[in-house]
Amino acid sequence: MTKILVTGGAGFIGSNFVRLLLERGGTEVVNLDALTYAGNLENLSEIEGEPGYTFVRGDIRDVGAMDAVFAAHRPEVVVHFAAESHVDRSVLDATEFVQTNVVGTQVLLDVSRRHGVGRFVHVSTDEVYGSLGPTGRFTEDSPLQPNSPYSASKTASDLLVRAAYHTHGQDVVTTRCSNNYGPYQFPEKLIPLMIANALEGKELPVYGDGKNVRDWIHVRDHCEAVAEVMARGRSGEVYNIGGDSERENLHVVREILRLAGRGEELIRYVKDRPGHDRRYAIDPTRMRDELGWRPKETFESGLEATFGWYVAQREWWERVRSGAYRDYYERQYGGRADA
Numbered sequence: 661m662t663k664i665l666v667t668g669g670a671g672f673i674g675s676n677f678v679r680l681l682l683e684r685g686g687t688e689v690v691n692l693d694a695l696t697y698a699g700n701l702e703n704l705s706e707i708e709g710e711p712g713y714t715f716v717r718g719d720i721r722d723v724g725a726m727d728a729v730f731a732a733h734r735p736e737v738v739v740h741f742a743a744e745s746h747v748d749r750s751v752l753d754a755t756e757f758v759q760t761n762v763v764g765t766q767v768l769l770d771v772s773r774r775h776g777v778g779r780f781v782h783v784s785t786d787e788v789y790g791s792l793g794p795t796g797r798f799t800e801d802s803p804l805q806p807n808s809p810y811s812a813s814k815t816a817s818d819l820l821v822r823a824a825y826h827t828h829g830q831d832v833v834t835t836r837c838s839n840n841y842g843p844y845q846f847p848e849k850l851i852p853l854m855i856a857n858a859l860e861g862k863e864l865p866v867y868g869d870g871k872n873v874r875d876w877i878h879v880r881d882h883c884e885a886v887a888e889v890m891a892r893g894r895s896g897e898v899y900n901i902g903g904d905s906e907r908e909n910l911h912v913v914r915e916i917l918r919l920a921g922r923g924e925e926l927i928r929y930v931k932d933r934p935g936h937d938r939r940y941a942i943d944p945t946r947m948r949d950e951l952g953w954r955p956k957e958t959f960e961s962g963l964e965a966t967f968g969w970y971v972a973q974r975e976w977w978e979r980v981r982s983g984a985y986r987d988y989y990e991r992q993y994g995g996r997a998d999a
């Protein structure tokens with residue numbers, strides 16, 4: 661049984677990753693999460709109490725708390741998802757982004773080294789490469805040219821991970837993935853926001869001309885890729901992960917309206933995001949050739965399934981939107997001190 665500590669396991673991708681590990685078996689999972697606005701333990705309520713799964717509430721910026729968690733749980737592997745993840749929030753205030761994404765990552769690297777963690781998997785983003793013109797795709801050798809405070813903070817964390825490898829010989833590996841969609845995504849990101857608004861008959865706010873392109877990947881495919889990198893990725897390397905599914909935002913929004921049986925009159929063009937990256941596209945050749953990984957989901961079937969999930973789980977996102985999900989921790993853990 662390998663003991664894996666997953667940071668940010670109550671968030672969108674982290675909770676899907678924890679579920680994947682537990683389905684596969686053979687690992688013990690410690691889910692470490694501060695439960696910020698984006699952390700929702702209801703995402704994992706069905707596995708609460710399962711053998712081999714432990715939740716610990718803790719903040720990755722807090723060195724003392726991290727030392728105590730690592731001493732108590734002795735993880736062999738760390739998979740680091742915890743981050744402030746929303747570009748628009750970083751435009752409003754970048755402070756938490758620097759503290760969690762940059763300082764928090766360094767704290768985790770140091771604590772992992774002190775406690776003899778074997779492998780440290782750092783989950784990053786294609787946004788560190790900046791914006792593309794109409795052609796070309798990001799490879800692992802593309803220059804790092806982040807444009808938003810969010811992507812700048814992720815780039816800083818990637819460089820600290822790189823430095824830990826070169827300076828301390830730490831066993832680290834970094835993944836850079838394109839835009840994810842799927843179950844349990846917080847409805848501030850494009851796809852769940854548009855689905856929820858379409859289902860409620862509200863306007864769908866499209867930034868700028870709607871022609872920005874994102875390269876979409878189903879969260880399950882991303883999680884399987886991270887598991888491959890964790891098991892077999894080369895130490896010190898970077899692996900780009902993408903779904904080969906470039907789509908213009910307007911195309912995505914129209915598909916959602918079609919699935920919801922709503923008309924285009926709900927589309928509302930709003931002021932563009934400052935510094936809005938035009939196009940992202942990932943070249944996942946290294947993942948394919950070295951690790952034999954390929955995405956399984958196509959964008960069209962994945963979007964339809966995700967739409968179906970949000971229809972069926974209306975209560976989940978209504979509770980997120982109303983803030984009621986935040987009571988779950990108190991109910992489940994009764995205000996108990998961190999496990």
Ligand code: NAD
Pocket residue numbers: 667668669670671672673674692693694695696697698699700718719720721740741742743744745746760764783784785786814836837838839840841846
């Ligand atoms: P999310 O916002 O849904 O979840 C982030 C989680 O981290 C939350 O559970 C939150 O409570 C936790 N967290 C935040 N600050 C913390 C702190 N100081 N200490 C401990 N926990 C803290 O994010 P997500 O979309 O699941 O993204 C997960 C990771 O994947 C991030 O590192 C992100 O940069 C990266 N990523 C995301 C995407 C995407 O499309 N969502 C694409 C590529 C990479």
Ligand code: TYD
Pocket residue numbers: 747748839848849850851853865866867868872873874909933
């Ligand atoms: P988002 O989901 O915030 O991901 P990211 O900015 O990290 O790629 O946004 C995806 C795209 O959708 C991006 O081009 C911005 C655009 N967008 C809108 O047009 N309207 C919205 O309300 C949101 C949240 C995003």
